[in-house]
Amino acid sequence: MLRLLYQRCLLETSTEVLNLIYQVWEKVVRGAPLGPLLTAACPHMSSWLCLLMHPAHLQVDVVALQWLVLPPNLKPDKRIRRATGPQEGPTTAPGGGPLLGGEVYLAGAESLNESPADRELLVLRCRCMAAKLLGLLSGLVTQPMPGLEVPPVESPVESYARLVLFHLASKSALQRMMTATVMAHWVTLHPDHLCPASVRDRVLECLGEPLYFDEMASGFTRLQQDAREFIALLRHFGLPLDPHFQATVVLTVDQVTDLVTTVFQGLVQQARLKPKVAESLEEKRRGLLKAAQHMQKDQVTLSTRVQSSLATFLVRLPHLPDKLNPVIRPLMESIRREESPLLQEDSAHSLVHLMDSCVERVPCPNGKVVRNLLSYLCSDPSLVAGTGGSSTAPPQLAAAILTLVNMQKLAERATVRRSGSVSGGGRKGSLQTSQSIESVDDSNGLDDESAQRQNEIQRRGAAQVLSLAAEHFGAALPERLPSLWEATVEPLLRGRNYIDAASEASAGCGATHNGEGELHTKLDATLSPLCAALDNQSPVVRHLASRCLGMMARVRTEPTMALIVDQVLSKLGASDDDIQRRGAVEAIACVIDGLSLGVVPYLVFLVVPVLGRMSDQDEAVRLMATHCFAALVRLMPLDGGGIDDVGGSLSAELRERRAAERHFLEQLMDARHADNYELSVPINAQLRSYQQEGVNWLAFLNKYRLHGILCDDMGLGKTLQSICILASDHHQREQLYKESQRADAKPLPSLVVCPPTLTGHWVYEVEKFVSSRYLRPLHYTGPPMERARLQDKVRKHNLVVASYDIVRNDIDFFANIRWNYCILDEGHIIKNGRTKLARALKQLQANHRLILTGTPIQNQVLDLWSLFDFLMPGFLGTERQFAQRFSRPILQSRDAKSSSREQEAGVLAMESLHRQVLPFLLRRIKDDVLQDLPPKIIQDYYCELSPLQVQLYEDFARSRAKKTVDDSVAGAVAEDQPVNSHATAHVFQALQYLRKVCNHPKLVLNPQHPEYSRVMAGLEQSGSSLADINHAAKLRSLRQLLLDCGIGTATQPEQESVVHAHRALIFCQLKGMLDIVEKDLLLTHMSSVSYLRLDGSVAPGQRQALVQRFNADPSIDVLLLTTQVGGLGLNLTGADTVIFVEHDWNPMKDLQVRTTPPTPHGVILVLIALEFTS
Structure with missing residues (x-):
């Protein structure tokens, strides 16, 4: 059983299971009779120690190290595996696991798939727990065998000491470290046992031994080889070297570093080298310097771990050595440098134990230790961005909030790190930043990152020690560790204005102290001074006081929050x-x-x-x-x-x-819970129930100075709801100002920004629903001279309606006016926050900002960020922060190759984004609020290409252009790389060409077309022309559709009715296609059909009048529109049939047209999209 438990411990990756293994081990060891226990355990102690020290990258030799293999009929109980939880990963390797044979590695063969940093943590966790198991067992194997009458040659303690001394004599860092760890657990778990003096003396000797460990041998050999090659290269190019740099001499790491820095720089300055030679030498120098620094770092890491583990053993002994410096120094170095949180925590526990043991010691080292810990804690300048740890901020940060500055810097740093990762993703991508650096000494960015990392490590270690000290000493902390209390809490209680970063440690001291004891009561006294420090002129003092309050809120929630509610919130006002x-x-x-x-x-x-x-x-x-x-x-x-x-x-x-x-x-x-809002002005319309709910929601936003997006379906009255709140709020402000003359109630004009097609519509709707007594709209349009004249009239109107382009061009005028409301109709136009239009609109100043759109997200999640950056700048963070937190995880989760972890991250990001933005979005769709509407009939009408279209289509398929597109795309797909911009241009050109062929041959056949002459000759020979609708399948189909709807007739015009049963909207994306429909179909073959046309050629100021004419005159059968102009919020209620001759590239624009407002009869009869098969 012990063998299986120990082996399971060396393979396990779950912390929960490791703790269970220790509990079972402890019950077995402490509960078993001593005799059988010694008989079972003693023969394996040596091999178990060897397993503990086995290199992580090598497979365990199951034969040499007496690995116990279970017979096939003894398989692990499935219930046990379920109990450990699937989230921790399998407890056995594929194919039956290492307990049943197969490859055996520390932390299991599965851990080989982890990143190096993650695997090192897993291996360390296994080693530390296995060392604890052996430490517990060591206290029993050192006892004499019960009933043994013949005295042994040496006592069990001496035999065990000899085994320990053998490993301590090794030059392997891993052997020394794990041996010391086992011994430390031995003396900790069995405090009544005496450790042999020989072991104690050897450990003291090891603390003073400078040593290159065996683990460095292979790297050191490679470094020597690279150094010799570099020296030979220098001599080859005639650079004079100092005589002591001989190719046969073994150089130390410091000498190699000196060679590639100081010596090399001096040689290069004296010599005149060719550029290629200098570049080659520089490349070699960088590689050698990087290797030397890597060796130096590894040596320091190994030395720190070995020395701290040895010191931990000495600290756990009943009596400390006479000289404490050799013991304290390694522990402090571990607190300063140890990158592994697991080992750093062990050193922190040992240091707290040491300070407790030294309380009565004279002289007491605790004061110096505490001062050093506080200096570690306060040495991270990144916590006070740009101040370098000073109490005074630089001039550029005098008016700053340092927490905000830190957040922005962290986001930028995270973005830089992410951009340097491997594009393929996965765990290994996180290492790319450090692996892709070409120059170590010449890169200020790397130096800064390394220094920042070092500051974070020592700060983490110091905070851990102080927290553990608070937990250990509890209410006796001021008496047992007065240096810490005096350095952190006393300055606050004495009312000093300057708050050193050490004041934060006062909160950290109680962070892990459980219970409501006297210590917490004493810490409560710091709350008032901290609150007073929030008024300090120095942003550094305010920053540190705020952080202290944040820590105190975790420790003493109720008194801290009482202070926040009673005093801090009043400061906010x-x-x-x-x-x-x-x-x-x-x-x-x-x-x-x-x-x-x-x-x-x-x-x-x-x-x-x-x-x-x-x-x-x-x-x-x-x-x-x-x-x-x-x-x-x-x-x-x-x-x-x-x-x-x-x-x-x-x-x-x-x-x-x-x-x-x-x-x-x-x-x-929940917008449905908004208080009912009674309009203060009469509206010439009866609001539906959902429209009243929308007005209630808008009034709620108005009351609390919030901003939002009203994204109801098209036709549900977004314009009317906005007019209601506009008119009512303007009237209330005017009345309040007349009564009180309050500055914050002074009447201000409002601004509506919309596409040019809708400016006239807005003016018409305002004049239709509200009296000019309450809203006086100004249609701000025309050429620059006309607009300059209108600027003088703005003060006579309380509502200005302008198009996006005009506001962008006249932003200097609009930005200097304080607006009451700023409403962006079809606000998704600013989805790209980098455009000049978006940047201009974000300069507008308004009390209330509102966006109206039926499609808030058109292409990607990032569109939403730009909308909220207009409404509430900073609400979703910076664009980089939003991309890092929401956009990138969501996009990655939608990739077909995304992993389960990426998909889960995408779901969590989407849910988090929903929770954050949904309170400021109100969306209702027609199916939810207009139950009396019959369903829309959506039909796809298929038709065959004409022979001419087939000929042009097949001609392209055989062309070189088609082959070029295929090769460009196929090459990118084969390399698993994104299609480059050149290939993308080819693809879109090809798609556009084929689309025009499907629409009408006339769109592609011009004198420059290679088939033009042959096609025209064929048409002339057959007595036909390009204007014949038989050459365009869409025109034939469109004619038939109109006839089926009763629009037009195949007979004489005078026989048909003036008013038809149905009226149609015909949408095209291309203006040229609209010309063809009008000229070749309506004028030539359906002259009896009356129609109007609305596209970019109609002046913006005349578009609303044209829409009103179509809606009001039932004798007009058809309205021809482009998607760009006709799909932007026009109330086209006069038609009941919508026909797409072609779809827009952006499906959201078609979606807007699909949600055309209900007709007076309450239905959209048919929505037809024309598609084609060849």
Whole structure:
């Protein structure tokens, strides 16, 4: 059983299972009789130690190391595997697992698929637990065999000591480290046992031995070979070397580093080398320097691990050595340098144990240890971005919020790291950043990253020690470790204005101290000084005080949150003091980050005050408040009333505020709960129930200065709902200003920005539904001279309607006006945030911002970021942050080659994005709100290509252009690479050509076409022409469709009715195709059909009049439109049939046309898309 448990421990990757293995091992070892236990365990102690020290990259020799193999009939119980949980990975290797034979590696053969860093962690975890098993067993195998009368040659302790000394004499770092770890567990788990003096003395000797470990041998040999080749190369090019750099001399790592830095630079400056020679030498030098630095780093890592494990053993002994420096130094180095959190945590435990043992020691080293730990904790300048750890910020950060600056820097760094990863993804991609660096010493970016990494490691280690110290000493911390208390808490209690980063450690000291003891009560006294520090002029002081409050919120939630609600939120409302608002919003951000899900019970208090700062005049406050609000919105679905649990400690005033603000949350999370809003002005329309709900939602946004997207289906009255809230709000502001003369109620104009086709529509709709007493629209259009004249009239109107292009061109004028409402109709136009139009619109200043669109996301998730960047800048983070957090995982999950992990990440990202944005989106579709509408009839009408179209199609299939496209795409697919831009251009040209062929041969046949002469000659010979509709299958089909709808007739025009049963909208994407439909079909073959035409040739100011004419005159049978002009929100209610002659490249534009508003009869009879087969 012991052999199987030990072997399972060396193979296991699950932390939970490893802990279970130890529990079973402990019960067996402590519960078994000593005699049988010694008989079973002693013969295997040596081989078990060897297994513990086995190199991770080598397969275990199951024969030499007495690996126990189960017979095939003894298979692991499936119930055990299920109990361990499938998420931890299989506990046996494929094909039966190592317990049944097969390849055996430490941490299991499956771990070979992990990245090097992940596998090292798994192997270390197995080794440490196996060492603990042997440590527990060591206390028993060193006891004499019961009932043995013949005295042995040497005692069991001496025999075991000889085995230990053998491994401590080795030059292998792994042997020394694991031996010391086993011994440390021995003396820890059996404190009453005496360790042999020979082992203790040898460990002290090892601490003072400078040694190159065996693990470095192969790398050192390669380094020597590379150094000799480099020296030979220098001599080959005639560069004079110092005599001591002989090719036969063994160079140390420091000498190699000196050779490729100082010596090489001096040689190059003196010599005149050809560019190619200099480039070759530089490449060799970089490679050699990188190898030397890698060797140096590995040596330091191994030395740190070995020395710290030896020191840990000495610390666990009942009596400390006389000289503590050799023991303390390795532990502090481990805290400073150890990259493995597992080993660093072991050193932290040992250091706390050492400080506890030295409390009564004279002289006591604890004061110096604490000072060093605090310096480690405070040495990371990235925590106070750009300040270098100083208490004063540079001038460019004087008005900044440092938490916000840090967040932006972290996002940029993460984006840079991700961009340097392997495009194929997977775990190994994360190593690409370090592997792809060509120059180590010349790269400032790498130096900065390395320094940042070092700061993070030593900060993590120091925080761990201080947290463990707080947990260990508890309420006795001020007395047992006074140096820590005096350095962190006392300065705050004495009211010092300057807060060193060490003040953060005061919160960290109690981070892991369980229970509500005296220590926590003493820490509560720091809350008031920390709150006062939020008003400090220095952004560094405010930043550190905010971080302390964030940590205190984790330790002492109720008193800290009481302070936040009672005092900090009031600072957030100090409209006349930017400093107070910056400090307050930064503190709230840190508290939200510190509490995470724990902030849910207090969420109702924070939302509305933070919401009010999202329109703050100070940019830093505004962005930080937006970030806080975004974090709170994601947690709102979790707020199910848990606030009542802490309600007993709230005052009556706070309880009233809680109830009011809880109602706010209900309205925010569900638009149906919004309070009913009574319009203050008469509207010449009867609102449907869903439209009233939309107005209620818009009024809710207006009340709380929120901004949103109304994305109802086309035809559900987005324009009418917007007009209602516009008119009512303008009237209320006007009345309030007359009564109170309040500056914040001063009447302001509103701006509606829409496509040029809709500007006239908006003016018409406003004049139709609202009296000019309440809304006086100005149609801002025309050439520059005309617009300059209209600018003087803006002050006489309270609503300006302009197109996107005009606002972009006149942005200097529009940006200087403070608007009440800024409404973007068809707002998805700004989906690309990098365009001049999007950047111009984001300069507009408005109290309320609203986007109207039926399709908020047209192409990709990133479209949504640009819309919200207009509504609430910073709500979804920067574009890089949004791409990293939402867009990239969602896109990767949709890839056909995506892994299950990427698919899960995509689902989680999508759910998180939904939670964050859905409160600011209101979408209803016709099927949900207009149940009385009959379903739309959608029909695909198929037709065969004409002989001429088939001829042109097949001619292209045989052409060189077709072959070029196939080769370009096939080559990219074969290499699993994206199609390059040149190949993409070929593809789109080919698709466009084939599309025109399918539409009409006239679109492609011109004098430059290679088949033009032959085709024209054939047509002339047959007595036909390109204008004949028989050469275009679409025109024949379109004619038949119109006849089937009763539009036009095959007989004489005078015999048909003036008004037909059906009226049709005919959409084309290409204006040229619309010309062909009009000239070759309607004018030539269906002259009795009356029609109008709406495309880009119609002036924007005249388009609405044309739409009104078509809707009002039933004698007009057909309206010809382009998708670009006719698919943008026009109320084309006069037709009941929609025909697509061709689809748009963007399916969302067709979708907008498909959702054409209901006809007066309540239905869209037919929606027909023409498709073709050859």
